Amino acid sequence: MPTPRTLLALPVSLAFLCLSTAASQAGPAPDTNALVRLLVTQGRAPAAALLAHASTGVGTAPTGTDHPRAGTDDTRAGSDYALGTTEYTQAGTGIGRADHFRAGSITKTFIATVILQLAAEHRLSLSDTVEQHLPGLVHGAGNDGRALTLRSLLTHTSGLYDFTAVTGGTVPVTPTQAVRIAVTHPPAGRGRFSYSNTNYVLLGLVIRQVTGDSYATEAERRIIAPLRLTGTSFPGSRTTLPSPHGRAYAADGSDVTDLDPRVAGAAGELVTTLADLDRFYSALLGGELLPPRWLREMLNTRTAHGSYGMGLFPVRLPCGTTVWGHNGRISGSYVRTAATVDGRHVLTFRVNTGEIADPGLEPALLAAEFCPRTS
Template identity: 85%
Template sequence: MPIPRTLLAIPVSLALLCLSPPASRAGAASTPNTLVPLLVTRGEAPGAALLALDGTGSGSAPGGTEYAQAGADHAPAGTGRASSGADRAQAGTDYAQAGTGISRADHFRAGSITKTFIATVVLQLAAEHRLSLSDTVEQHLPGLVRGAGNDGRALTLRSLLTHTSGLYDFTAVTGGTIPVSPLAAVRIALTHPPADRGRFSYSNTNYVLLGLVIRQVTGRSYATEAERRIIAPLRLTGTSFPGSRTTLPSPHGRAYAADGSDVTDLDPRVAGAAGELVTTLADLDRFYSALLGGGLLPSRWLREMLNTRTAHGSYGMGLFPVRLPCGTTVWGHNGRISGSYVRTAATVDGRHVLTFRVNTSEIADPGLEPALLAAEFCPRTS
């Protein structure tokens, strides 16, 4: 039975895609600032914060031909400048917070929002002709994906990016709480038969494999490549790939599991390339604005990223669309990891971006997320 596009099952742990249902009990007159406190009172989060950027400044690379790239090999002429959102005026910024233990400047774990960073690196490598999306997994990782009916010779990089490989999600076994190496994560997945190949089936294993592909192609880790290609050029000073470091950079608040236990300290190897990222509200707004505004990928490859045809409308490559009741479609991702839930959404041109977070793994009222998106992106009537 096909997975509904507006509601996907999620393992209780890590960062898995959860497209929110369109229905909301928040009311048509709500604004983001009035809804943020509801994430605490109705959503049962200890704390919540939201930062929105609605910029009208210029800065987009003409035709989307420039993208940020620091020291990358085989860079096309004219690249190396972060644009399209990185330098926009902050006049349109709006901020709200509620509850305790959370503030605007905090560093927090972003879970599966990591996937947008990984997909961007892979598409930059494709733009540089260092790999092709039609390459098989076997070409880059020979002999790795075999067993229980899985075969890397039949899987393309495109199928990993779009979650249509059918590979089993290793976090369904680890619960997103057991640190594992990338190879161990893949081995766990390969003890299970695949889902139907070509059908959308969200799996963290796909992006763990893409992290290994990045290392194979560049000779450097996915973290190093993301830092030199995205984080440094965009000056995302609050964003990092912590590796095995269990503590968060300062400043940071506390993070709580659904049972109320403190999970602020966490080994990021529970997620790896599928959800390791640590970041801030401002950095996520800046990143998605730059990405969708054409500042990180040539226009051809940004269109490829936004193409949902392979995943039958559910997912592009590290991004997914949500059509709001007013007809506006926003693009972005969410992330769930122990002690943190984050959601970023943006208009397709990257000029209007919203990121909100709570310092726990779940939002008790699922209607609050779509209500927040509608309140931010749908025109308000008097």
């Protein structure tokens, strides 16, 4: 749930250069398999796993409709997704390919997708103010819902204080309690990118106000069921993970597998699997969930000055390729998904702890997966 690593070109290049320079003294630059092992040995995670898919299909990706098209079978299918190559690798013990795990802030991509679908259906506008949908909720300490738009929530430019800075992401709260914590603090500069989990808690409340159903129900109906993401769920207050699952560990080694998801709510509640995340981001970027206009809106980073779109952020790799995705961090779990802009090449990796000790490993993994190799 904390601020995503918005890995722009310079830090990515420097981090990868450091690893490549060290590797050049001992042999070729590490590939993804070697880097997954390094997440355990050098990143000090108990275990790590990675699942990547590269589509080689020649069919035409869907252009997007208001009602998403489901896959054609139950093995992560889609018009092109079922064609291509899939790579899985893991390191350490106690982690498996089919495991369910907590995805933290990757939840935000699901919430943003639902909001943009509602905009495509003309049930709300991104220029609507927070006050229009949630009257009287955002006020105090200089906060004013009349001055904040839904766009500012989606792009983290509202300036609203992050409630998890108080709760540490470990105290279960209701959405209203989360917002009340936030509005006791003065806002940051409005219009500047400032990542805040409060933004997406509010968007979850907007979904309920507009549809009459919870964000979980709407995400299930609009995304999870049509794409047959059978390992993905919004657990609400359920503290246990579905089977199969491994264990999750805090930085001090304590077992934190059982967790009340209300510590995060719409900002980070999701439980999912590696295969489901690959399928979701491939479908989203491939045009299966949003009409073209609204997918372009999602990828537009102008409002956040290049740092963030809407529930997605870009990373430009040293080879010039830009990948889109999100990361997720919650107690006992760190997850990262990235994909090419057409969704045809996607990677998800995870570790079963909340931190990676060596921050250079993540950009190196992305570069190793998405940049063509030279001999």
